Amino acid sequence: MDLFQLREQFSRDGILMCFNGPFSHSIIEEIGIAIRNHLAAENIARMAVQDVFAVYIEMTQNARNYLTRRDISPAEAGSATIVIARRDEFYSVTSGNVILNDDVEQLRTRIDHIKAQAPDELKKLIRQQLRAEVQPGAMGAGIGLMEMAKRASGRLEYSVRPVDGRHSFFTLTAHI
Numbered sequence: 001m002d003l004f005q006l007r008e009q010f011s012r013d014g015i016l017m018c019f020n021g022p023f024s025h026s027i028i029e030e031i032g033i034a035i036r037n038h039l040a041a042e043n044i045a046r047m048a049v050q051d052v053f054a055v056y057i058e059m060t061q062n063a064r065n066y067l068t069r070r071d072i073s074p075a076e077a078g079s080a081t082i083v084i085a086r087r088d089e090f091y092s093v094t095s096g097n098v099i100l101n102d103d104v105e106q107l108r109t110r111i112d113h114i115k116a117q118a119p120d121e122l123k124k125l126i127r128q129q130l131r132a133e134v135q136p137g138a139m140g141a142g143i144g145l146m147e148m149a150k151r152a153s154g155r156l157e158y159s160v161r162p163v164d165g166r167h168s169f170f171t172l173t174a175h176i
Contacts, residue, residue: 023064051151059095096171
């Protein structure tokens with residue numbers, strides 16, 4: 001592996017942090033502390049630090065919770081990936097993980113619905129979701145994606161790439 005080439009690629013793409021491996025609570029926490037300290041040292045606006053940190057937490061917890069609840073082993077799923085990059089005055093937080101092909105359409109529908117909301121509609125939807133009961137078997141209340149969309153400066157971006165007959169790789173990006 002050519003680490004010099006990897007370092008050059010990171011510099012060209014403005015990548016501040018990249019982690020590829022299984023997410024545990026301790027890894028999520030340690031990386032989160034490092035991100036907060038790094039962003040604070042750059043003297044960026046406090047609100048931007050909070051938004052980047054909050055989106056990082058949502059993405060890593062979503063990936064970890066999904067893999068755990070769907071009982072997808074690290075050997076089967078490979079690993080989850082998180083990247084934080086800076087371009088000009090904007091930050092992007094991107095996560096990627098394996099998902100079951102059976103979940104792809106439901107996930108697309110949910111994200112596309114959130115992306116279609118105007119900011120005021122999104123806030124209203126979050127309030128409604130906070131009051132609603134979580135359906136049995138649901139992966140969560142679905143508020144995490146809405147919170148990321150609320151904090152993002154533009155629409156969430158995602159892609160799904162088929163891996164094999166059972167899995168796809170899901171990538172989600174929020175620009176802040």
